Amino acid sequence: MITKEDVYHIANLAKIELKEDEVEKFRQEFEKILEYFNILDEVPEDVEPTYQVHNLSNVFREDNPAEPLPREEVLMNAKHVEDGYFKGPKIMEG
Amino acid sequence: MITIAEWREKLESERCYDLISELFDRIERSKLNAFITLNKEEALRLAEEYDKGKLKGKLAGIPVAVKDCISTRGLRTTCGSKMLHNYIPPFDAHVVERLKQEGAITIGKTNMDEFAMGTTTETSYFGVVRNPYDLDRVAGGSSGGSGACLGGDESVLALGSDTGGSIRCPASFCGVVGLKPTYGLVSRYGLIPYANSLEQIGPMACCVEDCAKLLEVIAGRDSRDSTNAGVEFRFNPVDKKFKVGIIREMGGNDDVMGKFEEVVNEIIKPNFEVVEVSMPSFKYALPAYYIIAMSEASSNLARYDGVRYGYALDKLDTWTKYFSKVRAEGFGEEVKRRIMLGTYALSAGYYGKYYLKALKVRTLVKRDFERALKDCDVLIAPTMPALPFKIGELADPLTMYKMDVNTVPINLAGVPALSIPIGFVKGLPVGMQIIGRYFEENTILSFALKIEREVKHEI
Numbered sequence: 001m002i003t004k005e006d007v008y009h010i011a012n013l014a015k016i017e018l019k020e021d022e023v024e025k026f027r028q029e030f031e032k033i034l035e036y037f038n039i040l041d042e043v044p045e046d047v048e049p050t051y052q053v054h055n056l057s058n059v060f061r062e063d064n065p066a067e068p069l070p071r072e073e074v075l076m077n078a079k080h081v082e083d084g085y086f087k088g089p090k091i092m093e094g
Numbered sequence: 095m096i097t098i099a100e101w102r103e104k105l106e107s108e109r110c111y112d113l114i115s116e117l118f119d120r121i122e123r124s125k126l127n128a129f130i131t132l133n134k135e136e137a138l139r140l141a142e143e144y145d146k147g148k149l150k151g152k153l154a155g156i157p158v159a160v161k162d163c164i165s166t167r168g169l170r171t172t173c174g175s176k177m178l179h180n181y182i183p184p185f186d187a188h189v190v191e192r193l194k195q196e197g198a199i200t201i202g203k204t205n206m207d208e209f210a211m212g213t214t215t216e217t218s219y220f221g222v223v224r225n226p227y228d229l230d231r232v233a234g235g236s237s238g239g240s241g242a243c244l245g246g247d248e249s250v251l252a253l254g255s256d257t258g259g260s261i262r263c264p265a266s267f268c269g270v271v272g273l274k275p276t277y278g279l280v281s282r283y284g285l286i287p288y289a290n291s292l293e294q295i296g297p298m299a300c301c302v303e304d305c306a307k308l309l310e311v312i313a314g315r316d317s318r319d320s321t322n323a324g325v326e327f328r329f330n331p332v333d334k335k336f337k338v339g340i341i342r343e344m345g346g347n348d349d350v351m352g353k354f355e356e357v358v359n360e361i362i363k364p365n366f367e368v369v370e371v372s373m374p375s376f377k378y379a380l381p382a383y384y385i386i387a388m389s390e391a392s393s394n395l396a397r398y399d400g401v402r403y404g405y406a407l408d409k410l411d412t413w414t415k416y417f418s419k420v421r422a423e424g425f426g427e428e429v430k431r432r433i434m435l436g437t438y439a440l441s442a443g444y445y446g447k448y449y450l451k452a453l454k455v456r457t458l459v460k461r462d463f464e465r466a467l468k469d470c471d472v473l474i475a476p477t478m479p480a481l482p483f484k485i486g487e488l489a490d491p492l493t494m495y496k497m498d499v500n501t502v503p504i505n506l507a508g509v510p511a512l513s514i515p516i517g518f519v520k521g522l523p524v525g526m527q528i529i530g531r532y533f534e535e536n537t538i539l540s541f542a543l544k545i546e547r548e549v550k551h552e553i
Contacts (some may be wrong), residue, residue, distance in 0.1 A: 007434075013391060013415065016430055016436040017422035029467045033435060033492055036499065037381045040451040049453030050460055052291055052321065053277050053508030054532075059320040073168075073184035077403035079412055089416035 002031045095249050095270065095300035098156055098307060108140040110155045114199060121202070121248050125229055127276060128161050128243040130168045130220045132202040141198045148497075151539060152195030152311055159249040161208055161462050165284035166190050166297060174206040174218040174236075177398050177405045177424035187284020188319070188436070189253060189312040191296050196311050201249060201306050204239030208287045208426045209395065210260055212236050212499050213484060217428040222485055223301030227522055231482040236260040240298050241268035245523075247325055249438035250300070251308050255285055257293040257479075258383055259501025262513035265298055266477035266525025269515045271305045272298040276533050277508030278323035280309075281316030285543045289390035290321075291385070292505040302514065302542045303329075309535060325533055327482050332540045335539040336471040338362055339371035344500040344527075345474030353524040354476045361548040365448070371466040373429055375458035376503050382455035384495055385448045385504035398424060431491060444523050460507040467509070467531045472541050475500055475511040477525035500527060510535050516549050 007027050011018045018026070045092035071084065100376075104113055114137055121129060139158070144155040163173045165183035165384035170177045185344075193200060206215040215223040215238030223238035225231040231424070233242035237254030241264025244252055254261035258272035265272025268371060273296045280295045282500035287293070297308035306329035313327035340358065345351060362368060377476060400406040400420030410416055425433070466473055479500060488494040504511040513525040526545070530538040 006438075009442070010438050011432045012418075014430075014433050015396075015417045015421055016425065016433065017418040019422075026434065029431065029491055030438070032434060033495075034438075037385060039380055039446060040381055040385075040448070040455065043378055043451055043455055043458070045454075047457050048457040049450055051453060051458065053456075054321075054323065056321060057459040061317055068353060069184045074402075075184070077181055077184075078401065079138075079406035079408075080401070086402055087410065088399075089410040090415045091413050092256065093412055 002027050096247055097301050098250060098304045101156060101250050105155055110144040111138060114138055117418060122380050123483040126224045126226060126242045126246050127221050128204055128223055128239040128248055130172055130205050133169055133200050147412055149197045154197030155266050156198050157201045157250050158198045159202055159204045159252040160200055161237050161241055161254050162206055163255055163286045166254055174184060174208045174220060175304040176219045181403050188281035188426055189314045194311045196468045203437050204243060206239055207236035208429050210236040210255060210257055211432055213263055213494055217426055219426060225339035225482050237264050241265055241270055244270040244298060244300055250494050251304060252298040253295055254298050255293055255295050257289050258387060258505050259498050260413045261296045261298060262477050262501050262527060265513040267482040267521030270298055270300055271514050272300055273305055273512040275535060278321050279313050279325055281319040281322045281358045283316055283318040287394045290388040292387060302539055302546050306539045329539060331543055333367055336541050337367045339369050339466050339470035339473040341473050341475045342370055342372045343376040346476040346479035347520045349481050350476045350524055352480060353519050373462040378455040379459050379503040379506055380499050382452035383506055385452035387517050388432045388436030389439050392433045395433050424552045459503050461496040463509050464506045470539055473528050473529040481519060481522045505531060510538055512538050512542055514545055
C-alpha cells in the first residue's frame with residue numbers, strides 16, 4: 001500500500017515539488033509498479049550481489065595536473081553568476 | 095538507406111559540400127523529427143575541408159548523427175529534456191573526439207526520450223520521433239532519432255546509447271543495425287548519465303560492416319572513464335559453422351514470432367548448428383533492471399539543481415524551495431516517476447527488499463549468460479516482442495516497461511548484443527537480437543554479416 005503521504009515523502013527526498021493532482025496519479029502508478037517488483041521476493045537471499053559486471057574494484061591513476069575546463073564556456077551555462085563564480089540559493093532560512 | 099560504400103561512391107563524382115547540403119535539405123523537409131539540433135554551419139565547413147583534401151581519417155567526409163545525450167563542445171546538448179534545453183557543453187565526449195580525429199562530419203544531435211528514459215521517444219521534450227515506414231508509428235527509443243535518421247536516409251552513421259535496449263529497439267523498429275557493446279568497451283566520458291552500471295554508447299548503421307567500422311573508431315582506451323576496459327576493437331570477419339542458441343524465455347507476439355521462426359527455419363537451421371537454451375533467471379530480469387536503473391537515476395539526476403547549468407529560475411530562493419521548483423518545472427513526468435521510484439527503492443527499510451535483491455538477480459542473469467555462452471558462440475531472440483507501436487498506444491508506464499523484456503537482461507549482464515533487420519511484417523521491420531560473450535563483438539558481427547547476406551538474398 002502506498003499512501004499520498006508516502007508520495008509526498010518520496011518527492012521531498014527527491015526534491016521535486018508536486019502539484020495536488022499529480023500526487024494521486026503517481027500514487028496509483030507506484031502501487032501498481034511496486035506490486036510488480038514484488039516478484040523479486042521469490043529470489044533466494046544466498047546469492048552474492050553484482051554491483052559491476054567486470055568486478056573491477058578501485059582503478060588508480062597518477063594524480064597529474066591537467067588542463068581545466070574553460071571558465072568562460074562553463075559559466076555560460078549558468079543563469080546566476082557573480083565575479084566569475086556560480087551563485088547558488090541560500091542554504092539557511094532567514 | 096545509405097551505406098558508407100554508397101556515400102563514397104557518390105563522393106567520387108560529387109562534391110562533399112553538395113551532398114551534405116542535400117542531406118540538410120532532406121532533413122529540413124522531413125516529418126520524422128529525428129533531430130533536435132542541426133550542426134549545419136560546421137558540417138558544411140568540414141565538407142569544404144574534405145573537398146580541399148584536408149579532412150582525413152577512417153570516416154573522412156562521412157555524415158554521422160549523434161544522440162543528444164552525448165556531449166558536443168559548443169553544440170547544444172539537451173538530453174531530450176527541458177532541463178537541458180539551453181545547455182552548451184564545454185567539452186567533447188570521448189566518442190566525439192574520436193569522430194573528429196577520424197574526419198567524420200557530425201550533422202546534428204538526434205532526438206531521444208528524456209534522459210533516455212523510454213521505449214518510444216514519446217517522452218522527449220522536443221516531440222515524438224516518427225517511424226520512417228509509417229508516420230503514425232513510433233521509431234522506438236530511447237535513441238529514436240538515431241534509428242529514424244538512418245531508416246529515413248537522413249544520415250549514413252549514428253551514435254546511440256543503450257541502458258536497457260535504447261539502441262537495439264530503434265534499430266529493430268527502423269530496420270537498421272545497432273550494437274550495444276560489452277560494458278567497458280566504449281568510454282562513457284561525456285555521456286550524460288542515466289544508469290552508469292548499465293549503459294554504453296554504441297554504433298548504429300545501415301549495414302553490419304558500417305556498424306563494425308564505427309565501433310572500430312569509438313572503442314578503446316580512455317582513462318577518464320574508470321570502468322573503461324582499455325580494449326581496442328578491429329573487425330576481422332571469421333567464417334565458421336557457428337553454434338547458435340535460441341533463448342526459450344525471449345519471445346514476442348505472433349507477428350514477430352512468425353518472422354523470427356521463418357528466419358530460424360529457412361536461414362539459421364540449414365547453415366548453423368542450432369540448440370535451444372533456457373535462462374530461468376530472466377523471469378526476474380525486468381523488475382531487477384528497472385529497480386537498478388531507477389535507483390542509479392535518482393542519484394545521477396540529483397545534479398540538476400538549476401545552479402551550474404540547465405533550466406533555472408529568475409530568482410534564487412532558499413535552497414530547498416529553489417531546487418524543488420527547478421526540478422518540478424524542468425523534468426517531465428517519466429523522469430520524475432523514475433527518480434521517485436529509485437529514491438523509494440534506496441530509502442531506509444526498502445534497500446534490501448528492492449535494490450540489493452535486484453543486484454542478486456543480476457548475478458543470476460550473468461551466470462545464465464555465462465553458462466549458455468560456454469556452449470554456444472552466439473544466442474538469438476527477437477529484439478522487440480512486437481512491431482512498432484502506434485503513437486500513444488502505450489499509455490500506461492508498466493505496459494511500456496514490459497516491452498523491454500528481451501533487451502534488458504543483456505545490460506544487467508553487460509554482454510554485447512546487436513539488432514539486425516530480418517524482414518518485414520505488415521510493411522514494418524522486424525529485428526533479431528544476436529548476443530555474444532564479453533568483448534567478442536567480432537563473433538557477433540561475423541555471424542550478423544552472414545545473416546545479412548542470407549536475408550537480403552531471401553528478400
